[in-house]
Amino acid sequence: MLTYQTMLARLVVACLCGALIGIERERHGRAAGLRTHLLVALGAATIMIMSLMIPELYLHGNDSSSIIRSDPARIAAQIVTGIGFLGAGAIIQTKRLIRGLTTAACLWIAAGIGMAAGMGMLFLAAASTVFSLLTLYALKWLEYTLPKDHYYSLELHCHYHPEALENIKRILTENGVKLIRLNFNHDKKKALLILNLELRLVGRQLPQKLLNQLDANQDILNISLK
Numbered sequence: 001m002l003t004y005q006t007m008l009a010r011l012v013v014a015c016l017c018g019a020l021i022g023i024e025r026e027r028h029g030r031a032a033g034l035r036t037h038l039l040v041a042l043g044a045a046t047i048m049i050m051s052l053m054i055p056e057l058y059l060h061g062n063d064s065s066s067i068i069r070s071d072p073a074r075i076a077a078q079i080v081t082g083i084g085f086l087g088a089g090a091i092i093q094t095k096r097l098i099r100g101l102t103t104a105a106c107l108w109i110a111a112g113i114g115m116a117a118g119m120g121m122l123f124l125a126a127a128s129t130v131f132s133l134l135t136l137y138a139l140k141w142l143e144y145t146l147p148k149d150h151y152y153s154l155e156l157h158c159h160y161h162p163e164a165l166e167n168i169k170r171i172l173t174e175n176g177v178k179l180i181r182l183n184f185n186h187d188k189k190k191a192l193l194i195l196n197l198e199l200r201l202v203g204r205q206l207p208q209k210l211l212n213q214l215d216a217n218q219d220i221l222n223i224s225l226k
Contacts, residue, residue, distance in 0.1 A: 001053075001056050002049065002052065002053060002056075006120070007049055009122075010045055010049060010117045010118055010120060010122070011042060011045055011046065011049075011117070011118075013045075013117045013122050013125055013126070014041040014042050014044070014045035014113065014114040014117035014118065014125065015038055015041065015042050017041055017110075017113045017114075017117065017125050017126065017128075017129040018037045018038040018039070018040060018041025018042060018110045018113060018114060019034055019037065019038045019041075020129055020133060021037050021041075021106050021109065021110055021113075021129065021132055021133065021136070022034035022035065022036060022037030022038055022106075022110070024106075024133065024136045024137065025037065025102075025103055025106055030090075030100070030103045031090065031103075032086075032090045032103045032106070032107060036107070037106060037107065037110045040083065040086070040107055040110040040111050040114065041110045041111065041113050041114035041117070042114060043111075043114065044079050044083075044110075044111045044112075044113075044114030044115045044118060045114040045115065045117045045118035046118065047075055047079055047115075047118065048072070048075070048076065048079075048114070048115050048117075048118025048119050049118045050075070051072035051074075051075035051076070052072055052118075052119070054072075072119075076115055079111055079115060080111070080112075083107060083108055083111040084108075086107055087103075087104030087105070087107045087108055088104065090103045090104045090107060091103075091104050102136075106132070106136070109128065109132050112128065113125045113128050113129055113132075116128065147202045148202065149200050149201070149202060150200070150201060150202070150203060151180070151198065151199065151200050152198075152199045152201070152206055152225065152226075153196065153197065153198055153199070153225070153226035154195075154196075154197040154199060154223065154224070154225060154226070155194070155195065155196050155197075155222075155223075155224045155226060156168065156194070156195040156197065156214070156220055156222070156223055157192060157193075157194055157195075157220070157221045157222040158192070158193045158194075158195060158219045158220050158221060159191060159192070159193070159218075159219045159221065160186060160187075160188075160191045160192060160193040161219070164193060164219045165184075165193070165195070167217065167219065168195070168197075168214070168217070168220075171210065171213050171214060171217070172197075172199070172210070174213075175201075175207050175209060175210040175213070176201060176202075176207075177199050177200070177201045177206075177207075177210060178199065178200040178201065179197060179198070179199060180198040180199065180200050181197075181198035182195065182196070182197055182198070183195075183196040184196070192221075206225070211223070
């Protein structure tokens with residue numbers, strides 16, 4: 001039977017570890033911040049302590065004479081499943097951006113830390129918290145220094161003639177932009193070509209030189225970034 005002091009110590013460790021991760025999310029203005037992460041870790045620890053106490057309270061310690069068996073891992077599995085719904089609610093997807101993936105991962109690890117604390121694995125809970133904070137703080141700079149591919153969608157309205165598309169492809173190649181996908185509509189009556197381009201490049205913004213060259217191209221009537 002767990003003593004009150006032991007249960008309290010496990011809950012305190014879960015709260016502290018969850019709060020430390022939540023503070024980082026709070027500083028970045030995320031909806032799931034300090035209180036959310038603390039409550040996730042605390043809730044997971046509470047449920048794990050309950051799962052450990054069930055055999056002692058109701059099944060007489062799972063003695064050999066009883067035909068009833070209790071498996072604390074079953075409740076732990078439900079926590080892992082249930083936290084997925086909370087994490088999914090933290091993810092926001094727009095047309096060009098997905099936000100909340102790191103926060104969802106933080107909620108997931110906060111639940112794991114709470115489960116470890118609830119099981120009495122305090123070293124595991126503390127070590128996991130340290131590694132999580134190192135990942136969130138120390139490795140954040142690495143995300144900005146590593147070159148990344150970014151994707152953009154351009155819509156071009158052009159005068160139609162046989163070389164129009166080839167000229168646009170040449171401009172993209174000269175600026176180091178990769179053409180991923182191309183869709184077009186041809187209005188024969190107006191001799192108008194509508195191009196939808198999916199582009200990939202290294203950098204967060206389209207090169208100004210590329211935009212200037214497209215704008216200077218007499219075949220292109222209109223440029224819009226989607």
